[in-house]
Structures are given as structure tokens and as C-alpha cells.
Amino acid sequence: MNPTLPLRADARVAENRCEGGANHRLRLAIDGWPGARPGHFVMLSPGARGAAPRFDPLLPRPMAVYRTLPGAVPEIEVLYKATGRGTQLLAEARAGECVRVVGPLGVPFALPERGQRALLVGGGTGIASLYELASQARARGPVAVLLGARSAGDLMGADDFAALGVELRVATEDGSRGRRGLVTELLEAALAEPGPTAVVYACGPTPMMRRAGEIAAAHGARCEVSLENRMACGFGVCLGCAVPRADGTIALVCRDGPVFDAAAVGWANVP
Amino acid sequence: MSAVDTRVNLGGIALRNPVLTASGTFGYGGEFAPFFDLEQIGGIVAKSLTLEPRQGNLPPRIAETPAGMLNAIGLENVGVDAFIAEKLPALSAGVAVVASVFETEIDRYAEVCKRLTGAPKVVGLEINASCPHVKSGGIEFGQRAEVLAQLVRATRQATSLPLLVKLSPNVTDIREMAKVCEGEGADALSLVNTLQALDVDVATRRPVLRNVLGGLSGPAIRPVALRMVFQASRAVKLPICGIGGIMTAEDAVKFLICGASAVQVGTANYLNPMAALEVARGIAAYASAQGFARVADLVGSIELPR
Ligand SMILES: Cc1cc2nc3c(=O)[nH]c(=O)nc-3n(C[C@H](O)[C@H](O)[C@H](O)COP(=O)(O)O)c2cc1C
Ligand code: FES
Numbered sequence: 001m002n003p004t005l006p007l008r009a010d011a012r013v014a015e016n017r018c019e020g021g022a023n024h025r026l027r028l029a030i031d032g033w034p035g036a037r038p039g040h041f042v043m044l045s046p047g048a049r050g051a052a053p054r055f056d057p058l059l060p061r062p063m064a065v066y067r068t069l070p071g072a073v074p075e076i077e078v079l080y081k082a083t084g085r086g087t088q089l090l091a092e093a094r095a096g097e098c099v100r101v102v103g104p105l106g107v108p109f110a111l112p113e114r115g116q117r118a119l120l121v122g123g124g125t126g127i128a129s130l131y132e133l134a135s136q137a138r139a140r141g142p143v144a145v146l147l148g149a150r151s152a153g154d155l156m157g158a159d160d161f162a163a164l165g166v167e168l169r170v171a172t173e174d175g176s177r178g179r180r181g182l183v184t185e186l187l188e189a190a191l192a193e194p195g196p197t198a199v200v201y202a203c204g205p206t207p208m209m210r211r212a213g214e215i216a217a218a219h220g221a222r223c224e225v226s227l228e229n230r231m232a233c234g235f236g237v238c239l240g241c242a243v244p245r246a247d248g249t250i251a252l253v254c255r256d257g258p259v260f261d262a263a264a265v266g267w268a269n270v271p
Numbered sequence: 272m273s274a275v276d277t278r279v280n281l282g283g284i285a286l287r288n289p290v291l292t293a294s295g296t297f298g299y300g301g302e303f304a305p306f307f308d309l310e311q312i313g314g315i316v317a318k319s320l321t322l323e324p325r326q327g328n329l330p331p332r333i334a335e336t337p338a339g340m341l342n343a344i345g346l347e348n349v350g351v352d353a354f355i356a357e358k359l360p361a362l363s364a365g366v367a368v369v370a371s372v373f374e375t376e377i378d379r380y381a382e383v384c385k386r387l388t389g390a391p392k393v394v395g396l397e398i399n400a401s402c403p404h405v406k407s408g409g410i411e412f413g414q415r416a417e418v419l420a421q422l423v424r425a426t427r428q429a430t431s432l433p434l435l436v437k438l439s440p441n442v443t444d445i446r447e448m449a450k451v452c453e454g455e456g457a458d459a460l461s462l463v464n465t466l467q468a469l470d471v472d473v474a475t476r477r478p479v480l481r482n483v484l485g486g487l488s489g490p491a492i493r494p495v496a497l498r499m500v501f502q503a504s505r506a507v508k509l510p511i512c513g514i515g516g517i518m519t520a521e522d523a524v525k526f527l528i529c530g531a532s533a534v535q536v537g538t539a540n541y542l543n544p545m546a547a548l549e550v551a552r553g554i555a556a557y558a559s560a561q562g563f564a565r566v567a568d569l570v571g572s573i574e575l576p577r
Contacts, residue, residue: 005305008544045542055490055518056338060542102544230333232340233541237298239318239344240333250326250347271331271481 004034006105006235010049010098014075016091021153022081024091025066030101033074036065038111038133039226039259042103043234044078046086049098057086062231062254064129064203065104066157079128079156105234106258109133109201109224112140117196119221121187121212123148123204127156129226129258130203134166144169144190148183148204152176184211191219200224202262206270213262223262227270229253244269275558276565277551279313281533282459282510283433284395286313286367289566290523290551293514293537294319294371294399294437295344297547299358306544312551314367316461316535317354319399320387321372322379324350334470334479339491339516340538341468343482346373346402351383355390368392369435373399376406377425384429395433398426398457401441401464401486413439413464416451423455435512437461438503440492445499446506453507460503461512461535463496489538490516497529504530504571518546520553527554527569 011028019025043060061080069075082091093099111133112118118137120130127147137143144167149155151174161168169186170178179186183204191198198219202212203226216223232238236255244266245251251260277288287310292300294316300309309315327347334341349358351372359368370387374380380398387393400413400422412422423436436452438445440463449460465486470479478484496515504511513531516538517523523534539546558566 008306043542053519055542057335058338058340058489058538058542059335100543230331230335232333232342232538233544235302235544237296237302238333238342238541239295239327239347240342242327242330242332242344242347244329269329 004036004104006103007032007034008100008102011101013093013095013097013099015095016093018091022083023154023156024080024082026078026080026090027075028078028099028101029073029075031073033068033076034104035074036068036076036104036132037108038136039106039108039129040065040104041106041234041258042076042078042101043105043231044090045100046090048093049100057089059232060100060102060234061086061090062228062234065132066128067131067135079125081125102234106254107256109226109259112137112199114140115196116141117198118143119187119190119198119200120145121183121200121202121204121208122146123183123208125156126204126226126228130201131157131160133201134161134164138164138166141196143167146171146183146186146190148172148186148208150174182208184208184215187212187215191215191221197221209262210267213265217263224259225262225265226258227253227260227265228258229271275555275563276567277555279533279567280510281512282395282435284367284369286533288313288551289527289533289554290547291316291369291512291533291535292540292547293535294397296537296540299349299354300366300368301358301361303544307548310363310365312547313533314369314394316369316371316397317358318348319371319373320348320351320354320383321346321374322351322383324348324353329481331479331481334485336470336487337491339487339489341470341480341485341487342465343480343485345482351386355386359390359392362392364392366392367394369395369397371397371399371437372426373402375402375404377422380422381425381429384426388430388432393432395435396426396430397435397437397461398422399437399464401437401439411439411441413448414442416447419448420451420455423452423457427456433458435459435461437464439464440495440499441467445503449503449507449509453509457509459510459512460507461514462499462503463492463515466492466495488516490518492516493522497525500526500531501529501573517550520550520557523550523554524557524569527566528573530571530573532567532570
């Protein structure tokens, strides 16, 4: 479970910049931020907190904590794509303005056992859930990060992963960077290589995570996925983020996840 | 700023201030412990309870709409017995809890009310009448006057606790439903529940919710809720708990002015887990700034054109 109690804060925008196309990077200074573990997320209200309260768009957006930068006032980074009503508004927040943050939230990833090989599979904004995991898994064993995107311009965070010194493999659907194809094909290939027991972590579009779980299972590897879902609250009170488990019971993505064992997810009814 | 008397009475429930939290938007209360001390608001209305634990609808269950949201959660809850055994003890002793009840049959509603009567911290019951009635072919209990009358009568007999009836707004005339409740011995009314609504995705031509229809909440419904509170408060003598799109203290004050004795903060809890506390403080600040010694004096203070 989540040992860190969440806080609600007016976070100060330290930096909010476009990194090409729809890709954005937001750095927030949060007084009293308790720190986050790999896989934790925050709920971020998109409109800057000006003099007049604003309630449209109404709901906060779940965003993975990309990384934490410790300091007198700790900072967190969030990567997002400005594609919808909320994220486009978020892109307008300027340095010095405040946005509301609730977090850290959710059940984090379980780090690999010592000596295990960690295979991190990321697609789209899902990549943002994997940076801290890659960073911390390095101390446990070999780490390979497999990133997928439609084209080179859609890829997020690749340079940061490269700077961590972990093995980085990229697949793009149009072949503009790395191998042409799907990131799950990179996973197939990686699992076929000889080496220590692998553990797979996947975050991205639902079909990708489902496929990653199947591929891992076929190779006898454990697979954790970080599910995305519509969320209104992020801390287990609206019951809006429900997904079925494989056994037919209901789980809340925000409270029981977002990290789940891929084999425990009832994929047929995950939207 | 002089000290304002914030106490109000809601149908026999003495509240330290007029702010409660709306059922289904505050979990069972304990989820908010990291954010603020629940003894600083009037009380909480917990997620509606059924006799047995229930699992809700398949996803998607929620969707955002202009200044609002749609939901179709289903009847998901831990069940009345687990609520009493596990959820109530987790709250600190001074938290006033209104337990909300929904069911699919009238005798089951009554049984849940019986089990809640006498449970520690439970200061009142709220009957959620926006539930589909199986025997009426799925129409909400609160949509037909005869069915609503039976429901209020049965639950009234089942409990000695103050009885609030939460009305469905999906009716032609809210005054008629309010009078039914008054006639059957309810102590107060809560209004409104969510407005029945629909949205579709034009890319897929699918409804945005798996359940097709959902309930609309948030600022989008506030003027409708305010109108219903105003109408009901003039039709019956029962005190009213105003609900619908309250985000700020100013919104809450509007409900008091239009005749509500107390309010519930709902959807706002999702985006701001401290919303209820901020609303409670803001109401006191407004009353003080406007020279009211008691928040209760604001109730029904609307200045109508002569
Ligand atoms: C996700 C969700 C779940 C709800 N569940 C319940 C419920 O279990 N029982 C109930 O009486 N009302 C329920 N409601 C209705 C609220 O209590 C409230 O009446 C309504 O949302 C309008 O107020 P608001 O606009 O402040 O949210 C729910 C509302 C939402 C958004
Ligand atoms: S987002 Fe509200 S319960 Fe998960």
C-alpha cells in the first residue's frame, strides 16, 4: 500500500516548456513534498490558480511523477502531451503561477529482485511512469528501457533515459527513430536473449500493456503494468476509476493500482 | 471580524456548522483524514449503503462534461454491516455521520435503516430516493409520488433517528415530492441528487459511459439545484439541505439564501479534498462580513422583487 500520506498543495510552476510537438515538461515546486516512489502519481488541476476560481475543465488530471528533484523546496517533474482541453490549459501555466496538486498517490512498482534483469516497456505518456523505476532498478541488476512512439517527434524522455546509462532501445511505427514497428516486438526480442531472469514493467496504451503481459507470461516472466483510466479524485472516493480484475472483482486504479500484476487484470473489460 | 454562531439544526440534527459532504463523494470519511480534521465541518454523509456489499458497473463509469461530470457507478459499496464494523470505528469520536441508504426494494431499505439505528457516530439517516425501483420497472423511487410515499413511510417506521430524504431532481414538480415526504414524517430534505444525462463520443458514436445514461453533477447543475431548493423551501416547512455544484463558500451561501438550512459539498471534494473545510470557513467569513450574528439568520434571506 501507499505508506506516504498524500498532501494537497498549491504547487508553484518552476518551469513549463514545450519539448517539440505536443510534448511538454512541467517542473513544480511543492512545499512539504514527501517524496514519491516509482509508479506514484499526482492529480493536477489544469487551470492556474488565479484570483477567480475556475471550474471548467472541472476535474484534475492524473499524471505520473516523472522524477523528484530534492531541495529546500522539493520539485517534481511531470511529462505530458497537450492534446486535450485540460492539458492544453496546463500548457498555458507560466512560471510563478500556482496549480493545485494532490499526491503522491497510488501503489508503486515493486523493484526487481537483486540480479534480475528489468525490462521497462513504455509507450506514449506512459514513459513518464518509468524514469524513477529505471533509475532505482539500476542498483539491482541490468536495466533495458524499451520505448515506443508513432514517430521520433512523439517520443518523450529518451535523452533522460540515455543519461541514466541504462540500455535504451526505441521502436517507432514510421521508422523515423530506432526500429520500425511496435515496442512489444522489442520486448519479444529482449526476452528471447539469454541472461538472468527478467521482470517486465509496462506503461502505455492498454493494447500495448495487455500484449506485454502476454509476451512476458509466454516467457515465464513476471509483468507489472501501470494502468491509466479516467479519474475524478485519485484517492479512492469517487469509484470512477474501476477496472475488472481477471477474477471478475473490481479494482480501483487509483487506490489498488495504478500498478497491477498483468496476469491479475481482466483485460477484456479495461477501456 | 466578530465571532459568528455557525450552528444550525437540520431536522433534529444539531450541526456545528452547516457544511456536510455529499454521499458518494466522500467515501466513508477516513479517506480524507490526510487532508483535514473532519470535526471542523458539520458532518459527513457517507457513501450510500445496501444490505449486502455490492459491486458496481463496468467501466467507463465517469466522464467530464462542461463544468461538470457524468457518473454511473452503480450500487458499489461495502454493505451496511462492514460500514458499522469497519468504517465507523475508523473515524474520530467527534465526527457527525449521516448514513445514506439505497436499495432496490422498500423492505430492504427499511432493514438497512434498522441496522444503522443506534450505531455510534450515526446522527441521522439519508434515504437516497434516486435508486431504480425494480418493481416499478427501474424508474427511480423518487420519481413517483406513491412509491416515494411508501418508501418514506417504511423507513420512518424503521428508525428513530432524524430522517432526511434525498430527492431525485428528475421530476416534473419537486414541490409535490417534497410535500409527500413531509406528509410521511420525514425530518428534512436533501436536494438535489444528480440530473439524468447523456454524452456521446462523436469519433466512435458510443455513449461515454458503459451504462449509457449517467448522473450529472458539478457547477453545471447548480442553478437547477438552487431553483429546486428555492421551490421546495416555499412548499414545505421541512428544513432543506442544499446540494449541487457547490465549489466555494459563495456557492454555499446562495443555497442558504434560497432557503437551505445546511449544504452538502459533493464533486468539489474530488478536485480539492479540502473543499468542504474551505466552504465552512468561508460561510462564517461571509456572515461576519455581512453583519449576521448567526449563520442560521442567512437561511431564506433572499430579497425578492416586490
Ligand atoms: C461519482 C458520484 C457518486 C455518487 N454517489 C452517490 C451515492 O452513493 N448516494 C447519493 O445519495 N448520491 C450520490 N451522488 C450524488 C451526490 O451526493 C450529489 O447529490 C450530486 O453529485 C450533486 O452535488 P455536486 O454537484 O456537489 O456533486 C454521487 C455523485 C457522484 C459524482
Ligand atoms: S479516481 Fe476516484 S476512486 Fe479512483
